[in-house]
Amino acid sequence: MKKIFSSKNLLLLLGLATIIVSIFDRPKASSVLLNSKTYLLEMLSVLPPILILIGLFQAWVPRRTVEKAMGGSSGLKGILMAIFVGTAAMGPLYAAFPLGVSLLEKGANLFNTAIFLCVWASIKIPMILFEIKFLGADFAFLRLALTIPSILAISSLLNLILKRSLSHEKI
């Protein structure tokens, strides 16, 4: 499945589609390319600095530091650190699963672990920059302002719902 839908094949398909469209309707085809070009330029105007920032972060704050801070005996401080790192580190949600489990094993409670997972998933500084660029600062900041209390609510509800059942089984 992955092979068929690879980006390369998708690009070939799009190229083919553009050629076919240009045969039947030249203005439509050039409109496709012009629209794409506009977005490509917008993307290129923000991509390099964001990539540089991500690269610098990865070089100066290695993964081991993150894990150590999260597993440290410093309790709340470690978790705050983890949240801070979670907002800046790159990586999809599934990269946070093992880190979340190690948090639980080190004695963090369910509430904090859920917060960590949700923060990792939804609040990312490079992504906020992208959101400002393409959806506007109003949109990005309002969504951020609503996401934070939502994460607290989701995590405390999760904690309430699961507290009893989890004490009996392994998670």
Next chain:
Amino acid sequence: MFVLSIWILAGLALVLSLVKSKEKTASSLLAAWKFFRSMALPVLATLWAIGFLLTFLSPRLISRAVGQNSGWQGVVLAALFGSIVLIQAFIAFPLAGSILRQGASVSAIAAFVTTLVMVGVITAPLEMKFFGKKFTLWRNFLSFIFALIIALIMGAILG
């Protein structure tokens, strides 16, 4: 303005890093380059697809599916779509921006973007392996509900 400020920020950070350690700066630029290479093709494909979308999908069609008058169905549709698909936010934000400009409602776009990052149907089996069935189902369910709430509030304020 925004573009200029992040270029300046990245430039300052780069200079600071260079002063502190040449090696680390080199490795960070290498990491950035690798990341760029891994995402270049998918990003290019998405931008090209956006070109098609903007040309062939009429604003009327978009606004009927997820626009101002599509009501709660449009918001739920967008939220479901965001829950199911697995796309990088790098790609999702330009896509969402183009659909918004074509007539989608703020609520629908907010629902899509929020469920995209918070709810993962495709990654749920993996999440279950780490945290168990109950945790996974409840976390995703609650995230979905709160995404809808966020979407409705945003629609009320910005829409």
